Amino acid sequence: LAKTTQPISMDSYEGQEVNITCSHNNIATNDYITWYQQFPSQGPRFIIQGYKTKVTNEVASLFIPADRKSSTLSLPRVSLSDTAVYYCLVAWGGKLIFGQGTELSVKP
Amino acid sequence: DTGVSQDPRHKITKRGQNVTFRCDPISEHNRLYWYRQTLGQGPEFLTYFQNEAQLEKSRLLSDRFSAERPKGSFSTLEIQRTEQGDSAMYLCASSLGDRANQPQHFGDGTRLSIL
Numbered sequence: 651l652a653k654t655t656q657p658i659s660m661d662s663y664e665g666q667e668v669n670i671t672c673s674h675n676n677i678a679t680n681d682y683i684t685w686y687q688q689f690p691s692q693g694p695r696f697i698i699q700g701y702k703t704k705v706t707n708e709v710a711s712l713f714i715p716a717d718r719k720s721s722t723l724s725l726p727r728v729s730l731s732d733t734a735v736y737y738c739l740v741a742w743g744g745k746l747i748f749g750q751g752t753e754l755s756v757k758p
Numbered sequence: 759d760t761g762v763s764q765d766p767r768h769k770i771t772k773r774g775q776n777v778t779f780r781c782d783p784i785s786e787h788n789r790l791y792w793y794r795q796t797l798g799q800g801p802e803f804l805t806y807f808q809n810e811a812q813l814e815k816s817r818l819l820s821d822r823f824s825a826e827r828p829k830g831s832f833s834t835l836e837i838q839r840t841e842q843g844d845s846a847m848y849l850c851a852s853s854l855g856d857r858a859n860q861p862q863h864f865g866d867g868t869r870l871s872i873l
Contacts, residue, residue: 681859682859684859684861691866691867692866692867693762693849693864693865693866693867694801694849694851694862694864695864696861696862699859699861737800741857741858741859745803745806745814745816746858746862747803748800748801750798750800751800
């Protein structure tokens, strides 16, 4: 069973900021929160990972509150090419468990 | 870019036939994972290797499935006596380190279609 819950789909427009929230109520003390992006007919691509507070890289930010029971992936100023499925996962020493992901559709 | 490569990209076969897929990970990566993905679902874990040792197998991996990583480099996934339900995308990923939370680099998969 997936250890995370996220919306099935989201719509946005070019240039907007998109925030995708993931719930992980049973996150373990050592679990990290990781996000992947997947385009059709391609393998998932690592986006960002964090343990607590805020992490930012060149493509996204990840916000994690103190209780770590949820996290939010923030994509600034999305473009049409950001249309993809986004997966939130938690993992430490074991295997990755993917849920259904969030299908993001960016419209012009 | 010497990322993870998988071969073949597509495989069509008749039910009952055996198929074998190959995965070449990023050269210095010690961990190698196999996943299966069906339409509209996220990837499902099948098995993983740390170097040449197969450390975990999912219960999804029936007796008809076998995976090897003989020298800790490339890996093969074989499915014997294929069934309709085996139709899926088979993904391989590799990572450096000994924890699942290390970023995994995925190949673009082998799409298997069973006639």
